[in-house]
Amino acid sequence: MTTRRAIEFETATDEAAARVVAALDEAFTALARERPTGVGLEYWRLGGGRRFLAVIELADDQKNPLLGLEATRVLQTVIGGAAVGGYPTPVPVDQVGTYGR
Numbered sequence: 745m746t747t748r749r750a751i752e753f754e755t756a757t758d759e760a761a762a763r764v765v766a767a768l769d770e771a772f773t774a775l776a777r778e779r780p781t782g783v784g785l786e787y788w789r790l791g792g793g794r795r796f797l798a799v800i801e802l803a804d805d806q807k808n809p810l811l812g813l814e815a816t817r818v819l820q821t822v823i824g825g826a827a828v829g830g831y832p833t834p835v836p837v838d839q840v841g842t843y844g845r
Contacts, residue, residue, distance in 0.1 A: 747805045749834035753827035755794040760826035764796060765789065767822040771815045780809030796823075800834065 755761040768787055775785065782803030789796055802808055810816040824831035 745805075746801060746803055748799055748801045748837045748839065750797065750799050750837045751823075751832040751834050752795070752797045753823065753829075753832040754796070755826045756828050758794065761789070761794045761796075763822055764819075764826050767815075767819045771813070771819040774813050774815035778813060780813070782807065783809045785810070799837065 755764060772785075775783075784801035785798070787796060787798045800810070820831060
């Protein structure tokens with residue numbers, strides 16, 4: 745059963761936001777290279793500022809392929825150090841509609 749979780753966070757500074765963006769670039773490069781199965785990951789930067797939103801989709805909640813990649817583990821560490829209040833707690837989300845995807 746596929747699960748989706750969302751995280752939303754704001755960084756304390758513009759420099760911290762830039763560190764998150766750089767870590768995201770590394771993580772998505774690693775994901776494109778490794779192509780782990782059973783995972784979907786999307787990140788948005790809101791208004792080009794310091795707020796971010798992500799949706800993490802896992803085919804098997806017990807086997808998270810993101811934990812096996814160095815770049816995605818580093819991303820978690822960067823977010824934890826950059827986000828106001830530390831790494832955000834992922835919350836379950838349910839899609840109620842979509843169009844044009």
